[in-house]
Amino acid sequence: MTEPTPKLVSETSPLIGTSQNAPAESHITAGQHPEEEITIPENVWYIVASLWTSSFLSAADTTIVSTTANTIASAMNGSDKITWIATSYLLTNAIFQPLVGKISDVYGRRTTLLCAQFWFIIGCFFCAISRTVTDFAIARALAGIGGGGMSALSSIIVTDVIPLRLRGMFQGYANLVYGTGQFLGPVIGSIFITWSEKSGWRWMFGIQVPLVLCTSFLVFKNVHEFRFNGEELMKNRFKRGNIRRIDLPGSFLLACFIVSILTLFSATSKLQVHLSLVGAFFSLLAFFLVEKFIVEEHIIPPAAFRGILRVAALVALFGTMAVYSLNFIIPLYIQIVHDFSSLQVGIFNAFGVFASALGSMIAGWCLKEKKHTRADVVVKKAVNVSIASCLALCAGTFVCMFIMRTLKPTLFRKDINYLKIAFLVFGFTLESVGYGSFLVSLLILVVGEVGISHQATVTGMNYMFRSMGSVSGVGISLGVYNMILYKELYHYFIVKGKANGKEILSKLFNNSFYIRSGLPSIYVHKVLKIYRTSLGDSSTMVFMMGCTALILSLLMRLYKVGPRRHTSIA
Template sequence: MTGETDSLLDLKPAISPTYFNDPSTASAGVIANELAHDRDFVETTYGAIDEDLESQEDIDDSDGFAVSKDKLFYICCSVYLGSYLSALDATVVTTLLPVISSDLGALEKSSWIATSYLLSCATFQPLFGKLSDIFGRKPMILLCDTCFVVGCYMCATSTSLIPLVLGRFITGIGGGGISTLSTITMSDLISLRKRGLFQGVANVFYGLGAASGGVIGGLVADHWGWRYVFYLQIPLAFASAAMIYIHLELPEGSAGLGVQGSGIWGKLKQIDYLGSVLLVSGLTGIMCAAAFGGHEIPFQSPVFVALCVISGALLIGFGLVEAYVSPEPVIPVRLLGIRTVLTSSLANWFGTMGLFSVMYYVPLWFSTVLGLSATENGLRTVPNCIITAGASVGAGMYMRMTGKYLAMARITGLLLVIGAVQLWFLKPNVSTWRQYIILSVPGAGYSMMLTVTLLALIASVDVKHQASTTSIQYCFRSTGSTLGVTVASALFQHTLGAKVKSLVAAAAPDALAGAEVVKRALESPDYLKVAPEWAKAPLLESYDAAGHSVFYFSAVILVLGYLCVFFMQESKLHNSVKRT
């Protein structure tokens, strides 16, 4: 670990501070009031390459870091540990739900245990950037570490469902904040050209956390009980906080130091309360619709429709408040007037919608149409994890060596489209080796796209606005994942219902038997294992058609994202943190 990190610190890039991104849909927001009202700034693009750019010399006035390499090593360790914990806690309960729900006698509401963490993580992330600009990076990171520890302790000591769900909610606030603020802080410390490589390594740790969560949760629960899954995370969070407390010293003049010369009440007055409430409320509604739509809340029900309409209205209201009312917007939507900010954000939005649809429904297609077990399904994701980690690091190395990103952005978009289109031709007789690599192409494209478009977005604006623009991109990404899964779920269920009813009715020996099969088949995919022989072929054909409806949708969405990439502009990547 130490050798690897030392190697990273010794690299000689050529660019300025960029944003340390984490795949966990983190958000950041430095609010620049003067930018929100500066029409000239919004109508131009900072740093876009012009005819003379190739001849410009970028003077490296430092080694590309704002702190010493020794301090940066410990800060990176904390960042990587935070990324790992944030991802692990999102998936660690997947294998624990039956055990926890049985122990607490709350089987019917067990989904809230997982949903509460994801809900708070996604909805509160966009707020931490602005708050850290007001109160400072270090205090906010330590506050989030505290939330994480308190939440884990509440989960470990819960004796009923409500305290456990509340604990998971608080843990999600802390976990989302840790990943977000770590990303912002690394952008304060590392130049743009080196930034992509460091982000790639962070993506590896995040991927490890997400992939190992279920395994670690199961092993710990089997040996010591499910409560120790939460207990054991507490010392790790303390270690991460300790490294930040001791080693994080931002340079003088950094936006990460917070508002200077203002007391606590003065800082509290700078918070965009109205915008924050509208944003959190709108995102909460969308997340709830995505999490419970089609299950606890039927898609056709008035509750689901009202939830979507109200959430959409809240988010529209948020946009209007940020654009025309708030003097210190939590997310400055006026920056969308910059071409690369808008197009890179849309590329992330469409890319995330399409990729999440694929990642959710390819495993479901495997388990239903091919009859794979959960273990077999999990093994088929291993190559994807390895390849996407390498691809993310590779994208960072490319930008460090070349100082360019536009060509790479177009390649990543093409990989996403190719990866989705190949699913159109997925057949029940697909070879085993293809099952293992089929997710690797879109996965590699997406992991590189996250790194490349983030750097493109940050490079397109002045350094003091980099966190603000990143907030916009992460909001697009978080809503994209939610909408993608929701639309894909609606398509899948609609196609499945129509196909099952028509195909089963045609093959059923009598109407009563057909009605029973349709009812049970739509309740659970596990029914395929015990369905009558005459019904298995129609049911398999129905699930195959439903899966392909999602694959068609994802391909169309990813093509739209790919088109957005062609409207991005190449901007200069600097060697120095100050972009001199």
């Protein structure tokens, strides 16, 4: 009897389960298991261009809001609700991104991506016609459903067609495109706001609708199922029983927990604090019970949240908390405390955007390997790059915190201290380089750890922790800012009995531009110092988040990665 040919293993052989005796397909190297080798499709650049166009628009949409949130809130007399403008989009991102990987496994990559683009279009349309801050926040939440799916699926589909040894470079290219979108977002936003402060922001959302429709056409034409046995997987994808494979109860309860935490840090009374704590406790308890005893497949698969994968997820969580917090706090700081124009805020933000793209390219270059490199070698290198990235992130947040706490407020725009602002730019740039770098290194780490069969699940989980970090980081930092600001302004105007204190306090919370266009001059300097103190205290919280990410990244060195764990060959 002829002995069977020994089965070859590669970088993509999964550690969490292994399929046996699968037939070969045309896009797989002859004689090998379909997971052993990924042959890059001939039209790969058409595929990635279709995906990156969606990512570009999603990135531009994100930074448009981060630098114009204050203007939008003030235009609708809702500056006190700015936290929800910032977090509503991020919240639905956090809820739906972990589901995207599983949904695309069940219903197909292209179908899921087209659905995500549909929700993004709906959200942008309703943003353009919003009449109140509440309407706008709901519309942003709808857009977040689509935006999260567009980002995660872009990474998942590229991983389907690009081998691990080249994955870092392609992720670097993707982040460069994403960074360009983030750079152009504030520029486009400032152009529309400069054109019309009252209605310009409506047009900057409305114009995205036809643009995303064009990207949907590109996706429909170029993106298909590139997984092994994809046609067979798609035959019964719409069976009623497949819905049980998607953890909707767990996602809902996780969303309730995140909302409770956000409400806790934006609470203005003891009753709200108590209700938030109760809501957080019971939603977390219910989430544990549902995941333990009820659902068949989990939003966070236990096998994908162990060892180094767990630490990597927590690094992504706290690192993203720090970065997104700064992305919202610093624009507020330079706009309110130093009277930067919308255009100047956009230019400032551009340094961080391109620094993030540069960090991604550096990490991708560092992680690029030749053929026949073991996956454990790539994973080890990804750990080292992650540590260096978190060190840069932590150092950058410290510089930003120091400048924000010590630089005196600017009464007149002509008196801006650009030398010290340059140090703030340096810190923001350093932090962004670190962030862009660890985005790539952590993604390569988790894909190398579990293999191609489970990459959609772990990629979705990685994006989930990043989304949870973004929404909780922004919510906590802005919540701390609002809490301290309210306390200090209330003490200054109400407790000290200033003339027309209640009226002034109300106007300040409804429209921060009132400081320089209506507030009596005798109060301006003191109020600016209060804003500086509030934002500075919030930046201290950001620095603590960055330190936590650095400490966790060092813990990854405790996990030994060697050929016994990673026998796959790239």
